[in-house]
Amino acid sequence: MRIELEKRPAHSALFSMLSPFIALGLTIIAGAILFTALGKNPFDALYSFFIEPLTELWSLHELLIKAAPLILIAVGLSVCFRSNNWNIGAEGQFIMGGVVGSIVPIYFHEWNSFVVLPLMLIMGMIGGALYAGIPALLKTRFNTNEILSSLMLVYVAELFLDWLVRGPWRNPEGFNFPESRSFNDSAVLPELFPASGGANLGIVFALIATLLTWFMMRHMLKGFEVSVLGQSARAGRFAGFSSTKMIFFAFLFSGALAGLAGISEVSGAIGRLQPDISPAYGFTAIIVAFLGRLNPLGIFAAGIILALTYLGGEAAQISIGLPDKVARVFQGFLLFFVLACDTLIHYRVRLVTAIKARTEGEGAS
Amino acid sequence: MTDQQPGHGNCLLEVRGLTKVFGELRANDGIDLEIKSNEIHALLGENGAGKSTLVKMLFGSLEPTSGQIFWKDKPVRITSPGQARALGIGMVFQHFSLFEALTVAENIALSMDQDVSIEGIAEQAAVLSREYGLPLDPHAHVADLSVGERQRIEIVRTLLQNPELIILDEPTSVLTPQEADRLFETLAKIRAEGRSVLYISHRLEEVQRICDRATVLRHGKLTGACDPRLETPASLATMMVGSEVKSVSNAGGAITDEILIETRNLSAPARTPFAVSLKEVNLKVRRGEIIGIAGVAGNGQSELFDVLSGEETVPDPDDVRICGTGVGRMGISARRLLGAGFVPEERHGHAAVSDMTLSQNMVLARHHSDADVFLTGGPLKIIRYDAVKKASERIVREMDVRMSGEDPVASSLSGGNLQKFIVGRELDRQPSVLIVNQPTWGVDAGAASRIRQALIDLAESGSAVVVISQDLDEIFEVATSIAVLNEGALSEAEPASMMTLERIGLLMGGIHGEDTKVEAQHAH
Numbered sequence: 036m037r038i039e040l041e042k043r044p045a046h047s048a049l050f051s052m053l054s055p056f057i058a059l060g061l062t063i064i065a066g067a068i069l070f071t072a073l074g075k076n077p078f079d080a081l082y083s084f085f086i087e088p089l090t091e092l093w094s095l096h097e098l099l100i101k102a103a104p105l106i107l108i109a110v111g112l113s114v115c116f117r118s119n120n121w122n123i124g125a126e127g128q129f130i131m132g133g134v135v136g137s138i139v140p141i142y143f144h145e146w147n148s149f150v151v152l153p154l155m156l157i158m159g160m161i162g163g164a165l166y167a168g169i170p171a172l173l174k175t176r177f178n179t180n181e182i183l184s185s186l187m188l189v190y191v192a193e194l195f196l197d198w199l200v201r202g203p204w205r206n207p208e209g210f211n212f213p214e215s216r217s218f219n220d221s222a223v224l225p226e227l228f229p230a231s232g233g234a235n236l237g238i239v240f241a242l243i244a245t246l247l248t249w250f251m252m253r254h255m256l257k258g259f260e261v262s263v264l265g266q267s268a269r270a271g272r273f274a275g276f277s278s279t280k281m282i283f284f285a286f287l288f289s290g291a292l293a294g295l296a297g298i299s300e301v302s303g304a305i306g307r308l309q310p311d312i313s314p315a316y317g318f319t320a321i322i323v324a325f326l327g328r329l330n331p332l333g334i335f336a337a338g339i340i341l342a343l344t345y346l347g348g349e350a351a352q353i354s355i356g357l358p359d360k361v362a363r364v365f366q367g368f369l370l371f372f373v374l375a376c377d378t379l380i381h382y383r384v385r386l387v388t389a390i391k392a393r394t395e396g397e398g399a400s
Numbered sequence: 401m402t403d404q405q406p407g408h409g410n411c412l413l414e415v416r417g418l419t420k421v422f423g424e425l426r427a428n429d430g431i432d433l434e435i436k437s438n439e440i441h442a443l444l445g446e447n448g449a450g451k452s453t454l455v456k457m458l459f460g461s462l463e464p465t466s467g468q469i470f471w472k473d474k475p476v477r478i479t480s481p482g483q484a485r486a487l488g489i490g491m492v493f494q495h496f497s498l499f500e501a502l503t504v505a506e507n508i509a510l511s512m513d514q515d516v517s518i519e520g521i522a523e524q525a526a527v528l529s530r531e532y533g534l535p536l537d538p539h540a541h542v543a544d545l546s547v548g549e550r551q552r553i554e555i556v557r558t559l560l561q562n563p564e565l566i567i568l569d570e571p572t573s574v575l576t577p578q579e580a581d582r583l584f585e586t587l588a589k590i591r592a593e594g595r596s597v598l599y600i601s602h603r604l605e606e607v608q609r610i611c612d613r614a615t616v617l618r619h620g621k622l623t624g625a626c627d628p629r630l631e632t633p634a635s636l637a638t639m640m641v642g643s644e645v646k647s648v649s650n651a652g653g654a655i656t657d658e659i660l661i662e663t664r665n666l667s668a669p670a671r672t673p674f675a676v677s678l679k680e681v682n683l684k685v686r687r688g689e690i691i692g693i694a695g696v697a698g699n700g701q702s703e704l705f706d707v708l709s710g711e712e713t714v715p716d717p718d719d720v721r722i723c724g725t726g727v728g729r730m731g732i733s734a735r736r737l738l739g740a741g742f743v744p745e746e747r748h749g750h751a752a753v754s755d756m757t758l759s760q761n762m763v764l765a766r767h768h769s770d771a772d773v774f775l776t777g778g779p780l781k782i783i784r785y786d787a788v789k790k791a792s793e794r795i796v797r798e799m800d801v802r803m804s805g806e807d808p809v810a811s812s813l814s815g816g817n818l819q820k821f822i823v824g825r826e827l828d829r830q831p832s833v834l835i836v837n838q839p840t841w842g843v844d845a846g847a848a849s850r851i852r853q854a855l856i857d858l859a860e861s862g863s864a865v866v867v868i869s870q871d872l873d874e875i876f877e878v879a880t881s882i883a884v885l886n887e888g889a890l891s892e893a894e895p896a897s898m899m900t901l902e903r904i905g906l907l908m909g910g911i912h913g914e915d916t917k918v919e920a921q922h923a924h
Contacts, residue, residue: 046755256767256781263764266756267749272711273742274764275733 040382050379055326055337057379058372065368075355083354084347084365094346096232100304101345103237104129104296104313106338108320110241110248111292113329115285117252119265122286124170124185125293126317127192128163132294133301134196135162137308140222141204141215151221155298163294164287166192171286175279181286189317197310204308215308224303235303237296241338244292249331261285293317314345315363322370325377341366411473412437412565412596413458413489418467420453427453429620430467435565440587440597442607442628445617446640446816446844451600454617455567458598459491460484490563492554494570500543507542508557525556532559532586547697548579555586566590567598572606576696577872577905584610602640602845603873604633616640637845655688655880660833660864661708662721668707668714676700678707679889685833685864690855691893692879693868694904700888701868702745705837708866709742710735722833733768741826743836745868747815751822754811758803758821759785761810762792765825791828792821799824800850816847823851827858834858837868852878872904884908 066084067077088094108125115122122128136159139151170185201213209216224235252258264271264281271278301312323341327334348362415433419426428450435441445451456462458469460478468475471487478484481491498507505522512521522538529536534552542550551571558566568587572580587597587610601607607614608628616624616639624639663683670677678700685691695701706712707720710732717726722738732742742765748754752761763783767774773791776782789807796803799820803813810818819840826834839855840848855878859865868885869875875882876896883893884907891907 254782256763256775256783259760259763259767259783262756263753266753269746269750270753270764273709273732273744273750275731275736275768 037387039385039387040378041385043381043383046380050376051328054376054379055328055333055373058326058369058376059340061372061376062365062368065372066365069361069364070357073357073361075357080351080355080357083351085343087350087354088343088346093232094350096228096234097346098339098342099234099238101342102338103235103241104300104316105320105323105341106241106335107237107244107296107299108289108293108317109323109327109334109338110244110331111289112320112324113327113331113334114248114252114261115289116324117265117329118261118281118285119268120171120174120282120285121182122167122170122185122289123182123321124167124188124317125289125320126313126315127185127189128167128290128293129297129300129313129317130189130192130196131166132159132163132297133308133312134192134199134297135159135165135294136298137204137215137218137301140218140302141308144216144219147219147221149221152224152302155222155302156295159294159298160291161294163297164291167286167290167293168283171283175282181282185286196308196312200308200310206307213310217307218302222302223306224299226303233304235299237299237303240295240299241335244295245331245335252331257284293320319345319366322366322373326369326373341369344369410437411435411470414470414473415454415458416468416470418454418457418469419465420450420457420462421465426620428457428464431617431620431622433615433622435596435598436613437564437596438591438594439612440591440599440610442611442614443598443600443617444602444604444607444614444636444640446602446846449617449640449844450620451617452569453620455491455569455598455600458484459489459567485561485563488562488564489567490558490561490565491567492551492558492569492571496550496554498542498550498553501541503539503541504536504545504553505538507553508538508560511557512560521560524560528556528559532556532589533582534586548575548582551575551583559590563595565596565598567600569600570602571599572601572603576908577901579696580606604628604636607636608633640845655686656862658687659684659721660687660723661685661835661866663708664719664721666707666714666719668703668712670703671712676703676888678703679887681888681890683866683883683890683893685866687832687862687864688859689881690859690865690867690879692875692882692896693866693885693890694872694875694882694908695868695870695885696908697870699885699908701837701870701885703888704885704890705742705744705835705868708835709740709744736766736769739832741829741831741834743823743826743834743839745837745841747818747822748811752810752818755809757807757809758796758813759788759792759807761821762788762795762825766791766829769829792825795821795824795828798828799854814844816843819843820847820851823854827854830861830863831858832863833865834863835866835868838870839867840869840871840874848874872901875904 063081067081070077070080088098108129112122112125136155138158139155166188169188170181173179173184174181200215204215206212206214206216224237227234227236252261260271260276260281263274264276264278268278296316297312301308305312319341323334323337326340327337344362344365348359351357351361352359411434413435415431418428418431420428431454443451443454453462457464458478460480460483463479469478470476476487478487505518505525508525509516509518509521525536525538529552534556536549536552536556542553571583575583590597599607599611611628614626614628615622616636618640628636661683663681666678666681668678676699681704683691707714710727710730713731714720714728717728719728721727722735722740725738727735727738744750753764763774773787774784776784792807795801801813801817801821801824803817813821823836823839834855836855839851843851852874855865855867867875867878879896881893882896882899882904884891884904886908
């Protein structure tokens with residue numbers, strides 16, 4: 036007996052819907068096996084991973100804080116991926132957005148004005164976009180592989196940030212800690228409901244970006260152009276669309292959203308620059324984008340699920356003493372199963388039985 | 401074959417009630433087929449009739465849903481091409497699978513199941529190609545060979561497996577008339593040796609000429625088995641399409657002196673190592689005229705199409721002129737605004753995006769020229785799908801596009817129906833200039849005659865049309881003048897009434913190193 040994959044004549048709408056859920060189910064099963072292997076009760080572990088963070092109001096706030104950057108970045112990436120451009124460097128664009136957006140509150144730290152925050156956000160978007168423009172330029176000019184160039188630029192951004200906060204931007208009153216000055220009040224992203232927890236405007240930005248991007252992809256010629264060029268560059272050229280312009284559009288768009296996520300995180304959740312401003316949001320967002328089927332509305336839901344794994348990781352660390360790396364393993368499982376389950380959309384799994392195999396043997400003789 | 405058994409009706413291959421179901425679709429429905437030893441058997445049918453499905457089951461690439469295949473009167477189950485080859489079935493596909501950067505012998509070696517040295521293969525190939533009248537240099541690089549020669553590689557590599565049945569899928573669609581004649585001689589030789597040939601085609605004339613028997617499919621069902629020599633082309637066509645094919649009428653409209661498409665010494669370098677460069681192409685098409693550009697595939701047809709459509713631009717604006725404007729540096733959208741329409745050769749992934757619906761494919765080609773109807777004004781450019789749907793419904797009605805569902809994705813349509821939509825999409829705009837590349841390639845007879853008639857009607861209504869085609873019957877049917885494209889150079893256009901098949905064949909140039917080529921050069 037053997038297993039065969041048979042190509043479906045048309046892709047299955049049913050499995051298109053189901054595949055993220057199957058992937059989620061398989062991740063939970065694999066996670067349970069992992070916890071058992073670590074000597075923990077899998078039910079306790081899954082409870083503290085997925086349920087516990089949802090039981091208290093403050094941790095729901097935390098969920099939104101974690102979900103906002105994931106959604107912002109992933110929505111940008113979905114446009115990029117749909118146009119068949121593979122920006123893997125959103126983490127770097129996130130960092131550069133945080134860095135460029137912090138110029139104002141660090142150099143003009145005594146400037147209190149309502150324009151400070153909008154200025155920071157715009158500069159953050161520009162910073163992320165320009166940084167994403169580098170792989171786009173390299174791809175259009177020299178035909179370099181954007182996967183490699185965008186990925187490698189992540190490490191450049193990380194080291195650049197590290198150097199800034201240890202060197203020129205270190206807080207002169209900060210006892211030599213590698214941190215910038217704390218931002219003043221007008222440079223901090225306001226909280227939504229300060230009475231119950233810390234969720235800030237970031238989640239609102241994420242919601243707006245989701246809806247606008249959905250509208251663009253669904254109704255506007257620009258979204259149509261993205262899909263056409265992503266599916267067939269040749270047909271795109273026949274339609275009079277330019278692949279080169281699309282490469283820039285896709286990278287600048289996703290870079291700007293990653294940059295906005297970066298400065299929102301720095302300004303809202305952290306309040307200053309420090310060497311470590313992202314628990315790999317830019318990479319996790321790739322999982323979010325695919326789990327959400329590259330559809331902005333799906334991405335919003337997927338962002339919340341992935342944010343839960345971050346919180347669950349912390350909760351499991353505290354309540355049952357699981358190492359925090361388990362959360363990353365979990366995210367890895369999820370991406371793996373999401374990509375694997377996508378096979379079901381285009382292929383049917385078929386068991387070829389032993390009886391058939393035997394008649395084949397006879398036929399050959 | 402020596403072991404013929406009269407008692408068993410000496411059938412080499414027999415198929416009983418073969419059925420293949422894809423989801424809802426019965427691609428093959430209870431097909432019976434008998435191929436005797438020593439015969440050339442034709443498999444006729446329109447595109448989408450189920451010929452490919454049937455052949456794939458015979459060659460082991462698809463497994464039948466039900467039914468039985470008998471090989472030499474024994475029931476067999478063919479589950480892989482390797483097993484089909486082991487039985488003695490060889491296949492020459494319509495689209496070659498050759499590595500252009502490798503030599504002939506290396507390409508043959510790649511397809512062999514057993515290990516043989518390249519030198520050994522080269523020797524065997526040379527012997528075979530001499531025996532069968534298929535001249536072929538085993539050490540030549542495939543990239544340097546013509547399509548006809550490439551096909552010979554496929555035939556030789558099939559013959560090397562020593563098959564008893566050879567399946568040929570639309571073999572003459574890429575050949576010049578002279579090359580086709582040579583192929584027919586080879587097939588006669590193969591039959592004389594006691595092998596059989598299953599010959600898939602939709603060209604009735606050649607089926608009548610070389611085939612002993614024919615099996616006709618329509619919509620996945622068997623509609624006839626006959627001796628093609630006793631039939632008329634009309635009766636065969638009726639079996640294929642179910643009703644008499646409307647013949648194309650070419651009344652010939654008034655041709656004026658106004659030139660709508662013009663190229664002046666248009667040259668363009670090859671973009672890739674395997675592309676063809678255009679060499680000083682001079683083309684003039686007047687209002688009311690249809691120029692047919694004949695030529696064997698790979699002689700610069702798609703390159704010429706790309707520079708005419710603006711998908712590739714040229715530095716000098718006046719090298720290409722459309723409706724009196726120098727458009728050399730303009731893109732395809734700007735050329736469309738001048739009143740030009742374009743139909744490229746490849747339907748999937750060029751003229752249409754396979755996974756998009758018909759109305760989305762409508763937006764693809766007309767978002768710029770019909771922006772006032774299809775888009776809302778302003779910078780948002782919201783697509784008005786209600787208007788787009790109305791337009792695509794109009795085209796579906798006008799061109800009689802058969803499809804399932806309201807607004808299906810392009811890939812769910814058969815080749816002919818999608819092509820009718822793609823041509824209709826341009827005709828609907830009443831273009832003053834239409835440039836089409838292989839308008840009926842892989843399209844069934846019914847759709848083809850409809851498309852050809854539409855091209856003629858367009859010219860009669862006062863447009864200029866360029867038809868680039870490998871199908872000489874088509875060229876003679878529609879063109880008012882004919883030019884031939886050979887290795888990127890275009891011959892002088894001559895009135896269709898003065899052209900003959902032989903003359904075109906000579907202009908096309910034959911296979912490298914043959915007499916025809918020399919004559920062709922004299923003819924220039």
